């Protein structure tokens with residue numbers, strides 16, 4: 001049995017957190033490969049080391065004095081080293097990094113040093129081997145992960161090492177420069193390492209006990225999600241439920257490895273298991289609810305629209321030409337509504353309206369703004385009658401007008417559009433009907 005364990009920035013923000021991490025690793029012999037993030041925030045107003053590195057590099061790149069800013073970064077690392085009582089010097093590394101900053105090695109290089117240095121410290125503290133991610137994670141010329149080369153080199157390397165620390169977030173380009181994933185990308189590294197190690201489980205340790213059924217900023221103390229499928233997760237993350245980097249799903253999903261989201265500060269909590277499929281019945285009919293504000297609807301009417309071949313294509317072509325993607329497209333016989341992100345749409349509004357008039361000659365176009373979308377997601381809905389009915393009667397009881405409904409053919413989700421001013425109340429009444437009243 002092999003587990004790959006990834007620890008996020010808040011799990012490695014200071015020596016106190018490092019001790020918790022080591023306890024977690026030592027508590028289970030199968031936790032063989034460890035992927036750390038850079039030190040994150042120690043308290044609410046603290047600054048993540050990654051952000052300090054970006055800011056320091058920006059000063060260096062502009063030719064300004066960056067010593068003070070650089071020293072603050074050194075202090076973060078030496079704080080950890082000293083508080084752990086390690087006999088470790090990072091002076092050579094800091095000298096090299098400074099020289100590379102002056103030599104304008106790039107923002108990606110700068111940011112990657114956060115994980116690199118934290119990896120060296122963690123490997124030293126655990127007594128594990130350190131593998132530089134630049135030697136085992138590769139990007140292609142176009143900047144996307146070279147999964148073939150990575151799987152081969154990383155897989156071979158891991159097969160020869162019993163236990164190792166591999167820093168997250170970066171890899172190398174064909175010309176040997178450093179490239180990072182997008183922010184939060186250590187999750188992706190963890191997933192790649194899990195796949196290359198043919199791990200049985202990818203544990204992703206963070207500062208929450210997994211996913212919650214709803215956003216705790218809207219619902220007080222929501223129940224946790226114990227098991228969720230990849231598909232459900234995709235629906236919920238799309239609507240804003242973020243715990244895990246979206247791109248981190250693919251490598252493990254392809255290899256059939258489940259992910260367990262765990263809380264470093266409460267390791268006894270079971271967290272959330274993310275799986276391909278499961279026979280475990282969800283506790284409630286729904287697995288989760290998530291939502292977002294900030295949508296607009298373009299309502300288009302035209303007599304005999306349904307028999308006009310190519311009408312939809314002509315309308316959508318206008319969006320495509322203007323670089324706007326649409327979210328949903330509920331339609332009637334002679335009407336079609338297109339839901340778009342308000343902020344993006346506003347910038348191109350008149351070009352789009354003129355384009356639709358020109359391309360499709362509609363009778364009426366009308367725009368509605370300030371719409372919120374709510375996704376009610378759950379594999380349990382498929383076999384349960386009346387889910388939609390319960391949602392709509394709950395909303396009606398709370399005097400909420402439903403502006404749009406969209407149910408995917410997978411029956412995995414029901415998307416509801418409501419006015420932004422109704423958003424919080426709508427979320428709450430849906431949560432209550434499926435969760436609170438069932439407890």
Ligand code: ASP
Nearest residue numbers: 037038050183184185186
């Ligand atoms: N340290 C990087 C960030 O702050 C990557 C990560 O933590 O996953 O985005």
